[in-house]
Amino acid sequence: MKALCWHGKNDIRYETVPDPEIEDPRDAIINVSSCAICGSDLHLFHHFMPSMKSGDIVGHEFMGEVMEVGSDVKKLKVGDRVVVPFTITCGECDQCRRGNFSLCERSNRNKAMADKVFGHAGAGLFGYSHLTGGYAGGQAEYVRVPFADETHIQVPDTLTDEQVLFLGDIFPTGWQAAVQCDIEPTDTVVIWGAGPVGQFCVRSAVLLGAQQVVVIDNVPERLSMAQAGGAIPINFDEESVLGRLQELTHGKGPEKCIDAVGLESHVPRSPDSVYDRVKQSLWMENDRAHVLREMIYVCRPGGVLSIPGVYSGMVDKIPMGQLMNKALSVRSGQTHVRRWSDDLVRRIDDGQIDPSFVITHSVSLEDGPEMYNVFRNKQDGCVKVVLKP
Template identity: 60%
Template sequence: MKALTWHGKHDIRCETVPDPIIEDDRDAIIKVTACAICGSDLHLYQGSVPDMHSGDVMGHEAMGEVVEVGKGNSKLQVGDRVVVPFTISCGHCFFCQRGFFSGCENSNPDKEKAKKMWGNSPAGLFGYTHMLGGYSGGQAEYLRVPYADVGPIKVPDGLTDEQALFLSDIFPTGYMAAEFCNIQPGETVAIWGCGPVGQMAIRSAYMLGAARVIAVDSVAERLALAAASGALTLNYLETDIYDEIMQLTGGRGADACIDAVGTEADPAASWDSRIDRIKVATFMGTDRPHVLRQAIHCCRNFGTVSIVGVYGGFLDKIPMGSAINRGLTFRMAQTPVQRYLPMLMDRVLKGEIDPSFVITHRATLEEGPGLYETFKNKDDGCIKVVIKP
């Protein structure tokens, strides 16, 4: 089959790889009908996350048609149309039973590697390093889905692939980011990053009752899309974000702040972001957490900082003194997608949101490598790429 494979920094190739096969009775094989390039994939593309191997198949946002089912899987049948969560979860362990599917104790065969980095291991993920299982991803013609009696959810006939695809990751992640904020009537939510997850967080914040959303970015197309969703937009290259948020909130700060950027904040954003870039380049640091610092300072006393941007290692110069003395609450996670899927599918079916609003580019697998570069550079108004193998 054809697939997009990783061969080093800035080196994604479309090449032929072996077809997946059933390896466990609970597996399923799907023929991928739609997949996407995620902002998290750019961390791999830019070499920011360790333990990728040459030839690894990329991608963790995928859906398609079931073409083979393991004999122990009674949930799915050949011909079912499904969307696949990016988190791989057994459904039976301590965490899965409590709805914390992204903390699954059984789905990461490389958990000892993760423990060395993080103290313990989260769930395995599709197409996201050998520290998280080394599973082949979904930017391919076919995908093996482990624990397929737990993860995939059937897609009703009334939904198109483009309406359903983002239930695999960015819609649940954006929704969770807003849910973490415990939004009360009349409150203001500030969101850093107007990429796909940030866009979903904006819409979700309004669905959950926010009176006002402040969206922070520098890319004109992203800011325009955020404004079309009702957000008040701020360009961090043109204004002092802290001063603006304080002015907009009467000096109090936002009731909740969402970091939808993560480890690779723009070095042009501020002096501390430039220093972070130097530290990472000289192996004196692992991440560039400028946005998290700013979100902490911009959050009101006893407010909430919600973190869904990806961080990998040890963050420098985080203002914990500010957080502790002002009573901030931190909420963060890799999204336990299975926890949100039925409810969010229902919202899409009811017409409360059409997640396809973020799509700007559609492509074939052969066009995928070039679109990684387009997406990275934010060229051609690129916000979200959907690939149809």
């Protein structure tokens, strides 16, 4: 089969690789109809995530048709159309029973390695390094899905791929980020980053009834898309973020802040961003934390910081004194996709939201390596790329 494979920093290749096979009676094989490039894939592309190996198949947003099932698979049959969550879940461990699916205790095949890094391993993830299990990703013609009875979302044939594909990651990620804010009708919700996840944070905060939603970025196409979804845009290249937020909240600060950027945040003229880039280049710091620092500074006392943006390791200069003295709550985590998916399918089917709004480019899988560069460089108005195997 054909797949997109990682071979080092800024090196994704379209290659022929062996077809996946049933390895466990609980497996299924999916014939991929659509997949996507995610913002967190760029962390692999830039080689900020450890434990990648040359030839690893990347990608964790994908869907398709079931073409083969193992002998112990009971809920799926050949021909079923499914979206596959990026988190692999057994459905039986203590965390899965609690609905904490991204913390599944059984699906990470490299649990001992992850335990050393994180204290306790999270779930296995598709196409996202050997630290998360070393599973082949979904930017491919076919994918093996472990624990297939639990690791799938069955979708109606009345909805297109473009409407449901993002149920596997960015839609529930934006939704969880907003839900974690405990949004009240009087709240101002501010979202740092207007990439694909930020776009779904905007629409989720609007659906959940925030009084006003603000988004911060410097890419005009992204800001326009967020504004069309109900957000007030702030271009940090053209105006003061702090001054504008003071104005919008009458000097009180926003109640709820969402970091939809993660470890690669950078504002060129900001001294702390320069500091982070230097330390990161010298391998003295893993992640860049400008957004975290700014959220802690501007958030109203007693407010909530929600962090869907991906972080990989250590960050410096976090203002813990401000965080503690302002009594801020921090909520984070990889997305518990299956906790939200049934409700989100219903909302799509009811017409409350059409997730296809975020797609700006749809190309063949063969064009994937080129589109990684287009997406990374934000060229041609690129916000979200869908790939067709």
